[in-house]
Amino acid sequence: MQTVNVELGERSYSIHIGNGLVASSLKEVDFKGGIALVTDTTVSRQPWFSKLLKELSGLSSKVVCLEVEAGEKAKSLSVFSHLCSRLAEERFSRSATVVAVGGGVVGDLAGYLAASYLRGIKFIQIPTTLLAAVDSSVGGKTGVNLPEGKNLVGAFYQPQRVVIDLDFLKTLPERELSAGMAEVIKYGLIRDAAFFEEVAKGRPTDLAPLIKRCVEIKAEVVAVDEREESGLRAILNFGHTLGHAIEQSVGYGKLLHGEAISIGMVAATLLSERNCGLSEGTVSRVRLALEANGLPVHYPGLSFEQLQPALLRDKKTTAYGIQWVLMPEIGRTELCSDISEAEIRQVLQKIV
Amino acid sequence: MQTVNVELGERSYSIHIGNGLVASSLKEVDFKGGIALVTDTTVSRQPWFSKLLKELSGLSSKVVCLEVEAGEKAKSLSVFSHLCSRLAEERFSRSATVVAVGGGVVGDLAGYLAASYLRGIKFIQIPTTLLAAVDSSVGGKTGVNLPEGKNLVGAFYQPQRVVIDLDFLKTLPERELSAGMAEVIKYGLIRDAAFFEEVAKGRPTDLAPLIKRCVEIKAEVVAVDEREESGLRAILNFGHTLGHAIEQSVGYGKLLHGEAISIGMVAATLLSERNCGLSEGTVSRVRLALEANGLPVHYPGLSFEQLQPALLRDKKTTAYGIQWVLMPEIGRTELCSDISEAEIRQVLQKIV
Numbered sequence: 001m002q003t004v005n006v007e008l009g010e011r012s013y014s015i016h017i018g019n020g021l022v023a024s025s026l027k028e029v030d031f032k033g034g035i036a037l038v039t040d041t042t043v044s045r046q047p048w049f050s051k052l053l054k055e056l057s058g059l060s061s062k063v064v065c066l067e068v069e070a071g072e073k074a075k076s077l078s079v080f081s082h083l084c085s086r087l088a089e090e091r092f093s094r095s096a097t098v099v100a101v102g103g104g105v106v107g108d109l110a111g112y113l114a115a116s117y118l119r120g121i122k123f124i125q126i127p128t129t130l131l132a133a134v135d136s137s138v139g140g141k142t143g144v145n146l147p148e149g150k151n152l153v154g155a156f157y158q159p160q161r162v163v164i165d166l167d168f169l170k171t172l173p174e175r176e177l178s179a180g181m182a183e184v185i186k187y188g189l190i191r192d193a194a195f196f197e198e199v200a201k202g203r204p205t206d207l208a209p210l211i212k213r214c215v216e217i218k219a220e221v222v223a224v225d226e227r228e229e230s231g232l233r234a235i236l237n238f239g240h241t242l243g244h245a246i247e248q249s250v251g252y253g254k255l256l257h258g259e260a261i262s263i264g265m266v267a268a269t270l271l272s273e274r275n276c277g278l279s280e281g282t283v284s285r286v287r288l289a290l291e292a293n294g295l296p297v298h299y300p301g302l303s304f305e306q307l308q309p310a311l312l313r314d315k316k317t318t319a320y321g322i323q324w325v326l327m328p329e330i331g332r333t334e335l336c337s338d339i340s341e342a343e344i345r346q347v348l349q350k351i352v
Numbered sequence: 353m354q355t356v357n358v359e360l361g362e363r364s365y366s367i368h369i370g371n372g373l374v375a376s377s378l379k380e381v382d383f384k385g386g387i388a389l390v391t392d393t394t395v396s397r398q399p400w401f402s403k404l405l406k407e408l409s410g411l412s413s414k415v416v417c418l419e420v421e422a423g424e425k426a427k428s429l430s431v432f433s434h435l436c437s438r439l440a441e442e443r444f445s446r447s448a449t450v451v452a453v454g455g456g457v458v459g460d461l462a463g464y465l466a467a468s469y470l471r472g473i474k475f476i477q478i479p480t481t482l483l484a485a486v487d488s489s490v491g492g493k494t495g496v497n498l499p500e501g502k503n504l505v506g507a508f509y510q511p512q513r514v515v516i517d518l519d520f521l522k523t524l525p526e527r528e529l530s531a532g533m534a535e536v537i538k539y540g541l542i543r544d545a546a547f548f549e550e551v552a553k554g555r556p557t558d559l560a561p562l563i564k565r566c567v568e569i570k571a572e573v574v575a576v577d578e579r580e581e582s583g584l585r586a587i588l589n590f591g592h593t594l595g596h597a598i599e600q601s602v603g604y605g606k607l608l609h610g611e612a613i614s615i616g617m618v619a620a621t622l623l624s625e626r627n628c629g630l631s632e633g634t635v636s637r638v639r640l641a642l643e644a645n646g647l648p649v650h651y652p653g654l655s656f657e658q659l660q661p662a663l664l665r666d667k668k669t670t671a672y673g674i675q676w677v678l679m680p681e682i683g684r685t686e687l688c689s690d691i692s693e694a695e696i697r698q699v700l701q702k703i704v
Contacts, residue, residue: 081429088500119495119506143471148440154471155507312443
């Protein structure tokens with residue numbers, strides 16, 4: 001088992017990575033107030049799920065399983081409201097723990113539930129997708145979508161612990177694993193050129209070292225800028241400004257989050273070439289790395305008009321315009337809010 | 353203008369008390385991101401409201417007024433959801449500020465909105481009832497009700513500032529002012545015997561010193577135990593365990609919150625006589641003080657069976673039973689979880 005710590009003062013916690021480690025890594029947690037396990041209909045069908053449930057039942061005398069429909073639609077205030085009522089019906093008290101078992105949707109929804117129920121109860125993340133393991137399960141961003149946009153409502157709420165059990169990732173479909181690699185490649189691009197070179201070759205069989213490096217980077221960034229105030233945490237949004245807009249305007253379900261981010265990163269790399277001196281040739285290195293990991297680098301038919309409403313609604317929009325994360329060289333980023341519509345239109349033509 | 357500080361490290365803020373002080377006490381706040389003013393249909397009809405709106409418009413070029421129906425029903429996840437969407441439609445960014453202008457319902461709802469929209473934006477409380485001024489606007493408890501119970505969903509989220517303009521309290525109906533006195537008397541009972549003796553005589557004409565003393569006590573308690581973890585903040589719930597249950601089972605709207613708390617405090621005083629040595633005669637002093645302030649001390653027809661579901665659902669319920677705040681003598685409290693059903697039934701007979 002490997003451990004990475006997220007240093008956040010009294011909100012510090014550890015991330016455990018390994019095989020079959022759920023019971024052992026949670027055994028000293030106080031579960032006397034019971035466990036509200038939040039998961040989805042895909043996860044609960046996995047062959048390992050009943051074993052996990054049994055292990056959790058060994059840790060607490062009260063385990064209530066709350067299952068939501070798989071997919072982005074569950075990340076809504078109406079599902080959130082339903083889950084709040086379920087916790088109240090089950091009379092969970094302030095000493096209860098919400099345990100999220102699933103991908104980013106389940107983690108974000110369950111985290112906001114834990115942050116809000118009785119104004120905050122304990123929270124544990126057990127990510128079951130590569131994307132959730134390397135990204136959304138770490139750092140305390142929780143929340144749901146509004147009809148008006150993605151992640152517009154939520155809380156910064158850190159988990160007590162993150163348990164990444166590699167056994168759960170073994171049953172993931174190839175496409176899900178590829179989507180996760182988009183965020184993995186992102187960490188290399190924004191913070192570690194050597195790591196980028198490694199993952200540019202394609203996904204390795206042993207995911208443990210790769211996941212460890214990603215969560216190390218994320219932990220470093222979050223420790224410095226937990227609430228995305230200083231600008232540092234914003235670098236994690238590399239590729240996400242256009243990525244989110246693409247995801248939203250194409251419609252959830254057509255592209256996986258990681259796939260949209262992959263296309264968004266190509267766009268951000270193109271914008272970096274034009275605006276902050278990224279050397280020629282890097283765009284194709286980034287494209288090749290994404291393709292080597294089974295990721296899309298364009299989406300035919302996208303138009304600026306289609307993306308514009310979502311772009312303007314992006315949380316990263318300041319009073320002064322959209323805040324872009326650019327990359328002057330692999331491994332380093334800078335923020336830029338001064339990109340014209342004309343430039344975005346030109347870059348769009350290269351990803352359609 | 354008088355000022356009380358709430359010392360919470362980087363979340364510290366000041367409470368300003370005075371007449372006609374909104375514009376002056378907010379002039380150095382950064383309102384460049386615009387103001388989402390949350391209020392209700394009663395407040396927006398007050399003679400001073402249009403002047404307040406004009407003053408806020410002088411502080412920010414964008415002021416959007418979001419009005420909810422007056423009453424406890426607005427404190428729901430569906431109204432919360434509607435307000436989140438309104439902020440998104442108006443394209444408020446992270447630099448926006450939610451300003452609550454109203455009583456406890458508006459403050460709690462708007463505070464949870466500020467805590468949640470884009471995972472947290474600035475928040476300012478302008479309480480317009482005595483109850484909100486001395487209690488709910490200070491300390492960062494925000495949230496909404498569920499069909500299953502009161503305040504079951506929310507956040508600890510401190511405002512940037514609390515502005516208590518006594519001019520706004522002048523148009524309050526007598527019954528509202530009396531209801532506010534219940535929380536005022538509570539501060540005396542739990543923390544300051546001399547203050548209790550003062551307010552036991554009835555409501556004074558000049559409310560400023562009284563409000564100042566209440567928010568000083570609340571600020572002290574909140575500074576030590578912001579998230580109700582050490583047990584200290586729990587003392588603010590004196591009278592609230594039964595008070596909330598009465599409010600819920602009688603039905604919101606029949607009794608004002610302060611009126612239910614008044615009856616709840618009589619019950620808590622009776623329980624204190626039986627369980628922690630409160631001297632004989634204190635119950636009648638407490639009753640007389642409440643009556644001198646126009647508050648009810650009983651509610652005919654209440655039964656244990658009627659209150660039980662709400663009691664069990666109380667957030668203060670631990671795994672071991674309900675946590676009661678008792679008062680061994682005026683000005684001092686202790687926590688107690690060991691009160692039998694039979695005792696509660698006996699005490700109930702004295703408040704019906």
